[in-house]
């Protein structure tokens with residue numbers, strides 16, 4: 001159940017965000033590292049055989065948009081033609097739009113627990129290293145927001161540190177997602193089944209669950 005997340009029940013050490021200044025320099029450096037891009041491409045390889053022909057990609061907590069950029073690079077031509085990066089930090093978005101402006105059509109300021117996006121409208125959601133940076137109390141809401149905006153049959157690609165392994169999966173399943181491919185727990189491709197209907201409020205009607 002979503003209630004499994006709560007203050008004091010977070011697995012592993014909490015990632016501090018924003019990181020201290022020294023770590024920010026390291027993070028900026030890591031952004032461009034070939035190793036980081038290789039790791040992203042490995043995660044994105046879970047999409048092989050699951051890409052649609054067109055559609056909307058939303059990178060939630062996308063920072064400077066490196067995940068979006070790699071997703072566009074590896075996807076078959078014409079896939080995810082519309083790409084949005086959403087992040088609460090203006091500085092991240094500014095840096096991203098300056099350095100890799102063509103990676104996304106829109107750079108939106110917002111929080112993962114209140115996505116300014118219509119129900120059932122996104123074909124591919126990226127959530128790379130984000131839930132672990134949020135307040136624990138906001139995480140269940142953020143997962144149900146991912147579900148709300150995912151198109152039936154759409155995907156959510158999740159990347160989380162090992163310390164979250166075994167913790168994120170119950171949350172995603174209870175929101176309604178089903179896992180379709182995995183590198184390891186916490187590095188998982190989920191799909192929103194297409195037999196569910198969001199209620200007008202945007203919450204999920206679970207009455208049809210088996």
Ligand SMILES: C[S@@+](CC[C@H](N)C(=O)[O-])C[C@H]1O[C@@H](n2cnc3c(N)ncnc32)[C@H](O)[C@@H]1O
Pocket residue numbers: 017060061062063064065066067086087088089092110111112113127128129130133134135138
């Ligand atoms: C570790 S960085 C990952 C950035 C990007 N996904 C990547 O892979 O490079 C974590 C990101 O989560 C964002 N973040 C923190 N709290 C958030 C929230 N409540 N909603 C959405 N994003 C959030 C931060 O601003 C930061 O850009």
